[in-house]
Amino acid sequence: MLKALTDLFDTALGSKADEAAESREHGIQLATALLLVEVARADYETDLTEDEEIVALLRSSFALDDEELALLVEDARAESDYSASLQAFTRTLHEQLSVSEKHRVIEMLWRVAFADLHLDRHEDHLVRKVAGLLYVSHSDLIRIRNKVRQSTPGLEAG
Helix, strand or coil: CHHHHHHHHHHHHHHHHHHHHHHHHHHHHHHHHHHHHHHHHCCCCCCHHHHHHHHHHHHHHCCCCHHHHHHHHHHHHHHHHHCCCCHHHHHHHHHHCCHHHHHHHHHHHHHHHHCCCCCCHHHHHHHHHHHHHCCCCHHHHHHHHHHHHHCCCCCCCC
C-alpha cells in the first residue's frame, strides 16, 4: 500500500514538474516572439521581410511545427496589442535565460530590425531598451549589432 501511495505521489509530482517545464518553455517562447513582433512594429511600417524573419528565427530557435509556430506568432501579436509594458516579458527572459541565451535574443532582435535592410531609429531604441532590461552590457549589445550588420548583405550604411 505504501508503495502504491509513493508511486501515486511520484506520478503526480512528476506530471506537475513536466507541466511547470512546459509552462516555462512556453513563457520563454511567447516573451521572445512578442519582443520580435515589437521590433518589427517599432518603425510603424508593416514589412513582409520582417515577418518572415520572425518566423524563421522562431523556427530555428524552438522545436515547433508550423501550426504551433503560427499560434505562437498570433499569441505574441495579440499580447503585444494589449501589453502596456515590456517589463513582464523581459523579466521572464531575464530570470530564465543564461547570459548566452540573452545574447541570442538580442541577436534575434537585431536580425528583425535589419531584415528590411534599414535600421529605423525606433527599432534601434527598442533593441537597446530590451538589452538594458535583460542586463546585457552595452559592449555586448554593440558587438552583437555589428556581427549582425556584417552578416546582412545589402544593408544601408548608418
